[in-house]
Structure formats: C-alpha cells, structure tokens
Amino acid sequence: MNAASPIVIVGAGQAAVQLIGSLRAYGYTGSLALIGDEPTLPYHRPPLSKQYLLESTPRVDLLIRTQDYYDRNGVDQHLGRSVTGIDRERRRLRLSGDEELPYATLVIATGGRPRTLASGATQSGRAIQMLRTIEDAERIRAEAKPGRRVVLVGGGYVGLEVAASLVSAGCDVTIVESQSRVLARAASRCISELMMRIHARHGARIITGETVADIAGADPLTLTLTVSREQVIADLLLVGVGMQPNSEIAEAAGLQCDNGVIVDAECKSSDPAIYAIGDVATRPAAKALRNQRIESVDNAVQMGKQAAASISGAPRPPRTPPLFWSDQYAAKLQMVGVPSDRAQCITRADGTPDKLSCFFTEEGRVVAAQCVNAAGDFMAAKRLIAANRTIKPADLSNPNIKLRDL
Amino acid sequence: MKVLVQSRTGEMHALQCDPGAGLMKVLAESDLVEATCGGECSCATCQVYVDPEWLPMLPVQSALEREVLDELVMANEHSRLACQIVLTNELDGMKLEVARAE
Numbered sequence: 001m002n003a004a005s006p007i008v009i010v011g012a013g014q015a016a017v018q019l020i021g022s023l024r025a026y027g028y029t030g031s032l033a034l035i036g037d038e039p040t041l042p043y044h045r046p047p048l049s050k051q052y053l054l055e056s057t058p059r060v061d062l063l064i065r066t067q068d069y070y071d072r073n074g075v076d077q078h079l080g081r082s083v084t085g086i087d088r089e090r091r092r093l094r095l096s097g098d099e100e101l102p103y104a105t106l107v108i109a110t111g112g113r114p115r116t117l118a119s120g121a122t123q124s125g126r127a128i129q130m131l132r133t134i135e136d137a138e139r140i141r142a143e144a145k146p147g148r149r150v151v152l153v154g155g156g157y158v159g160l161e162v163a164a165s166l167v168s169a170g171c172d173v174t175i176v177e178s179q180s181r182v183l184a185r186a187a188s189r190c191i192s193e194l195m196m197r198i199h200a201r202h203g204a205r206i207i208t209g210e211t212v213a214d215i216a217g218a219d220p221l222t223l224t225l226t227v228s229r230e231q232v233i234a235d236l237l238l239v240g241v242g243m244q245p246n247s248e249i250a251e252a253a254g255l256q257c258d259n260g261v262i263v264d265a266e267c268k269s270s271d272p273a274i275y276a277i278g279d280v281a282t283r284p285a286a287k288a289l290r291n292q293r294i295e296s297v298d299n300a301v302q303m304g305k306q307a308a309a310s311i312s313g314a315p316r317p318p319r320t321p322p323l324f325w326s327d328q329y330a331a332k333l334q335m336v337g338v339p340s341d342r343a344q345c346i347t348r349a350d351g352t353p354d355k356l357s358c359f360f361t362e363e364g365r366v367v368a369a370q371c372v373n374a375a376g377d378f379m380a381a382k383r384l385i386a387a388n389r390t391i392k393p394a395d396l397s398n399p400n401i402k403l404r405d406l
Numbered sequence: 407m408k409v410l411v412q413s414r415t416g417e418m419h420a421l422q423c424d425p426g427a428g429l430m431k432v433l434a435e436s437d438l439v440e441a442t443c444g445g446e447c448s449c450a451t452c453q454v455y456v457d458p459e460w461l462p463m464l465p466v467q468s469a470l471e472r473e474v475l476d477e478l479v480m481a482n483e484h485s486r487l488a489c490q491i492v493l494t495n496e497l498d499g500m501k502l503e504v505a506r507a508e
Contacts, residue, residue, distance in 0.1 A: 018440070022437075024437070025437060044444045046443075046444055046446075047444070064434075065434070065435060066435060068435075297442055297443070297444070298442050298449070301440050301442050323442070323448075323449065325443055325446060325448045327446065332446075332448070332470075334448055375447070375448070375470055375473045375474045375477075376473040376474065376476055377477075378448075379450065379474055379476075379477035380477045382508075383477070383479060403477070404476075404477060
C-alpha cells in the first residue's frame with residue numbers, strides 16, 4: 001500500500017531526516033515537503049555543546065545529510081520559514097508570508113526550545129545565552145575566551161557538556177543547580193556523584209540547591225543566589241534549565257496536547273491525518289500509563305521510523321527503550337531506558353577509575369542502565385533488557401562475571 | 407573512489423565517495439545505517455562486516471571500538487564500526503555488508 005501524497009513535515013531535525021529516509025525506503029514516491037524555521041538543512045545538535053563549541057569547523061560538517069541527499073530524494077525544502085497555523089478542515093498548512101501548503105499527511109517534528117529562567121533573568125542580552133541552535137553555539141564560542149567567568153544555570157546534560165567544553169577552553173566555570181545534585185532528572189545518585197567529582201577535579205565549581213534570584217549589572221553581571229544570597233560575578237551567563245516542546249501550532253489547531261503533542265504507538269495525534277515525532281511528541285511509556293516526552297536522538301530516530309511505517313501501511317518497527325548519550329571531558333555517559341521510582345539500582349564497578357555502571361531492575365529483570373566509561377556494560381544492558389529474563393543482582397554487580405554469560 | 411556495500415535487505419550498492427570521508431557518513435547518506443549517535447562509537451548502529459581481503463587494510467581498532475564490538479551478539483571477526491573508518495585511496499573498491507542493528 002502506498003501513502004497518500006503530499007506529505008508535509010514541519011520541523012527540520014533528526015526525526016524529520018529519519019522520516020524522509022524511511023518513507024522513501026518503504027516505497028513512498030509522492031511529494032515530500034520539509035519546513036524548518038532555521039535557515040540551515042537539518043544538522044546534528046549533540047556536537048554543539050562539545051567539539052563545535054571549541055573549534056570553528058565548517059557548518060556543512062554538522063549536516064545530518066548533504067544538500068544532494070534532499071535533492072536526490074525529491075524533498076521540497078522550505079528553510080527559514082515559520083508556520084503560522086494548521087487548517088485541519090482544508091488540510092492546509094499556513095506559512096509565514098501567507099503561503100499555504102496542502103497536505104494529505106502532516107508530520108509535526110518541531111522539537112523544542114530552551115526554557116528560560118523564572119526570575120528576572122529572561123531577557124536575552126549579549127551576556128545571557130541559551131544553547132539550542134548552531135547560532136547559539138557560535139555566539140558562545142566567540143564569548144568563551146580563556147579566563148572568562150562563566151556561570152551555567154542548570155546541571156543537566158547540555159549544561160554539563162557545555163561546562164566541560166568551556167573548562168577545556170580555559171574559562172572559569174561555575175555550575176548552579178537547583179536540585180541537590182547534577183543530572184537529578186536524568187541519572188541515579190551514584191552516577192550524579194561520579195560526574196560531580198569529575199567536574200570538580202577539572203576545576204569547575206558546582207553549587208547545588210541554589211538558583212539565581214536576581215541579576216544586576218551589565219558587564220559583568222552580578223548574580224545573587226536564592227538561598228545563601230551569595231553574589232557570583234559572571235562575564236557570561238548560560239542558561240540550560242531544560243526544554244519546552246514547540247507544540248503551540250498543534251495546540252492552536254485543537255490537537256490533544258499535554259507538555260507535547262499526545263500521540264499513539266504509531267505516532268498518530270488525535271487527528272489521524274497528523275503525526276508528531278521526536279522531542280515534541282509525548283505518549284505513554286511502554287509499561288506506564290503516564291505520558292512521557294523523551295528528548296533524545298535515538299527516540300527521534302525510532303519515532304521517525306514508526307511514523308513512516310504507519311503512513312506507508314508497513315508493519316510497525318519495534319519500539320526499544322530510549323538511549324541517551326553524553327560526553328563530558330573523557331567521561332562517556334551512556335544510558336538506556338527510563339527506570340521507574342520503584343526500580344532497584346545495582347552498581348557494577350571493576351576498580352577502573354571513573355568507570356561505573358548502574359543497572360536498574362524491576363521484579364528481577366533489567367529495565368534500564370546508566371554507564372560511565374563502560375561501553376561494554378551498556379551494550380550488554382541493551383541485550384539484557386531485550387531478553388527480559390530474571391537476573392540475580394549479585395551476578396550483575398560482580399565484575400568477575402561476564403555480562404555476556406548472563 | 408567507491409565502496410561496494412550490501413544492505414541489510416541484501417541489495418548491492420556501489421557508493422561513490424571521496425578519500426577523507428568517513429565511512430559512516432557515506433553509508434548514512436544512502437540511508438543504509440541509522441548512525442544514531444552521529445559517530446561517537448556509542449550506538450553500534452553502523453556495524454559492518456568487512457570483506458576479509460580488505461580487513462587488514464583498515465586502521466586498527468581503538469580500545470573503545472573493541473569494547474563495544476565485544477558485547478554485540480551479531481559481531482564476528484569481520485566486524486567494524488563504520489564511524490571509526492576514514493576512507494583512503496587504498497580502500498577504493500572495498501566490499502562490506504551492513505550488519506543488522508541490535
């Protein structure tokens with residue numbers, strides 16, 4: 001069965017690229033349009049907080065696919081264009097400049113944007129930066145000179161990666177995290193503590209349980225912390241306090257939304273002609289009823305494949321636990337699955353410095369894992385989760401027992 | 407130069423490429439691998455089986471690549487991660503097969 005043409009994709013990121021490739025692989029030969037609000041073709045965002053922040057490399061090296069790919073695959077590109085609305089009745093997408101694009105199927109892949117600080121720090125001056133786009137990264141790179149005092153609000157993945165890069169660039173880095181530990185949402189306590197030790201050893205100052213209450217001055221800024229009232233001087237203030245989904249066009253069109261566009265297992269929204277994939281989409285987790293919006297490249301790739309299969313009438317590809325990666329200094333953090341609150345955490349360490357794995361089990365089965373500098377454990381964890389067998393905690397924690405034998 | 411690639415579904419592709427290009431990017435450009443992690447030796451979606459004749463001409467494996475391949479069920483002695491291979495003139499005509507993702 002072939003899908004009805006045309007297919008229009010709003011949002012030009014990782015999910016959109018996977019969708020295009022998978023639709024063509026399933027044999028869809030009809031018209032495909034890609035609309036992106038940034039002027040560039042879809043690019044890899046993960047390097048923006050890492051090597052791209054340190055070295056001036058050509059933008060073209062960041063592209064997920066080359067210009068030739070989109071031309072070869074017959075993708076009409078509308079870059080640097082914003083979407084003003086969806087007319088669901090007439091199945092038309094409205095673009096800036098009063099242009100309309102008809103669709104048979106619309107795919108919302110608009111991702112998200114950085115949250116701003118709740119306090120008076122929402123104004124975006126030269127000294128206050130978010131990190132999401134290639135332009136953001138280039139601005140921070142230009143400002144991040146050796147000796148500059150950089151304060152990073154938010155100790156999540158992106159914040160910590162930026163901190164590691166800027167310490168490497170010679171900046172004097174302070175991380176302000178509102179929770180009692182960094183990576184509080186993303187990782188278990190033992191992983192957070194290891195990462196905090198690694199950052200402290202490289203010279204970053206980490207302040208937990210605090211946020212910025214007030215920002216004064218211009219160059220430099222004087223930040224006042226909420227609890228201690230300590231004043232911290234910042235030549236550059238970077239805010240990395242999470243992301244919010246770009247779901248406004250979906251909400252305005254009356255699609256069901258709750259911190260993202262609500263979709264089903266096929267990535268279909270409450271309107272069967274409209275799908276949502278990637279960071280903007282939310283749906284029940286495999287074993288939970290609560291909706292879960294997952295911010296990861298792997299999730300974007302999986303959803304791109306699932307939506308393409310659904311649109312093409314092909315069998316649904318398997319849904320696997322989401323993967324997350326982060327590189328900070330020489331530490332390679334790899335995670336699989338999202339453990340529930342009732343999961344038991346079993347640690348595995350073989351004495352190698354800065355190497356640690358946490359396996360999470362529910363009813364004796366591995367459901368998630370978080371590994372630092374333990375790529376082998378991570379690959380094994382993916383396999384153990386898929387196997388869904390009962391495993392003895394003592395075997396998981398014993399470094400002398402090979403995981404491949406379990 | 408070109409590389410000869412058998413896809414997961416068994417089709418043969420002769421991919422034109424330039425010396426200095428990364429093998430993973432060349433495969434991704436034809437949608438033959440997901441390359442989810444973008445080449446950080448993390449996801450193993452770019453695993454390939456390299457023809458034994460060409461295998462010795464590749465750069466040696468890093469400890470990280472070996473560690474990842476060691477835990478893959480589908481890996482064998484011809485396995486490499488494409489993200490760790492930069493194409494050079496002497497690899498012109500190299501034959502390889504894309505492994506199933508795991």
